[in-house]
Amino acid sequence: NAGVMQNPRHLVRRRGQEARLRCSPMKGHSHVYWYRQLPEEGLKFMVYLQKENIIDESGMPKERFSAEFPKEGPSILRIQQVVRGDSAAYFCASSPRAGGVDGYTFGSGTRLTVV
Amino acid sequence: DQQVKQNSPSLSVQEGRISILNCDYTNSMFDYFLWYKKYPAEGPTFLISISSIKDKNEDGRFTVFLNKSAKHLSLHIVPSQPGDSAVYFCAASARTGANNLFFGTGTRLTVIP
Numbered sequence: 001n002a003g004v005m006q007n008p009r010h011l012v013r014r015r016g017q018e019a020r021l022r023c024s025p026m027k028g029h030s031h032v033y034w035y036r037q038l039p040e041e042g043l044k045f046m047v048y049l050q051k052e053n054i055i056d057e058s059g060m061p062k063e064r065f066s067a068e069f070p071k072e073g074p075s076i077l078r079i080q081q082v083v084r085g086d087s088a089a090y091f092c093a094s095s096p097r098a099g100g101v102d103g104y105t106f107g108s109g110t111r112l113t114v115v
Numbered sequence: 116d117q118q119v120k121q122n123s124p125s126l127s128v129q130e131g132r133i134s135i136l137n138c139d140y141t142n143s144m145f146d147y148f149l150w151y152k153k154y155p156a157e158g159p160t161f162l163i164s165i166s167s168i169k170d171k172n173e174d175g176r177f178t179v180f181l182n183k184s185a186k187h188l189s190l191h192i193v194p195s196q197p198g199d200s201a202v203y204f205c206a207a208s209a210r211t212g213a214n215n216l217f218f219g220t221g222t223r224l225t226v227i228p
Contacts, residue, residue, distance in 0.1 A: 004158070033215065042119070042204060042218035043159070056214045091158050101147065101208045101216050106158030 004107035021077040025094030037089040121219035134192040138205030145207040
C-alpha cells in the first residue's frame, strides 16, 4: 500500500511560468491538505480539500494559487506566474477523515525552485 | 504570527544521553499537540502526540510532557541514538473539527556517536 505520492520531487520553473504539483493520497483517504515550507521555516497550512470540494483555503495566497481535488485523479496545486518567493518545499498530507490531524500522512514533498 | 515556537534551531547530544526538545505555544485554544520527525528530502513522519487532558505521554524511548499553564511542551528521547538525528517539528491544533496543524520552525537534533 503506497503512501502519499507527490510528483514531481523537484521542479524548476522560470519566473512567470506555471507550476503544477500533484498529490495522490493514501488508498482510502479522501481528505487532502497542502502545506508549504519556506527556507528555514516550519510548515504552513495552505488548503484542505475533499473530493471535488475545497473545504478550507484560509492559508492560500489570494492570487496566483489554486488547488483542486477532482473526482478522479490526484489533487493538484497550481501556481501561476511563479515568482522567486514561491521557491519552497510543498508537502501534501492525506487523512481518512475530516478533522483528522492525528491521522495525517505526509508525502515526501515537491521542491520548487524558481529561477 | 508564529503561534508555535521552537526557540532552539539546533541541539547536539552524545549517543546514550537524553535529548530534550522544547516547544512553546501562544494560542490557548490549542488542545492537541504532535511531534514530527523529518529527514532531509522526506516528508514529516508522526512521532508522538498528546491531548490537553494529559500531561505526559510515553512511547518507547520517546516521552512528551505538556505544561498547559506555561503553554509549553517538551519531547524527551532517551537514550538518544545516531538514527535519531533529524529535524523535529512541534505542531498543534484545536482538535475539535481541526482541519490544519500549526507547526514550529523545527529543531535539528544531532546525536554524536
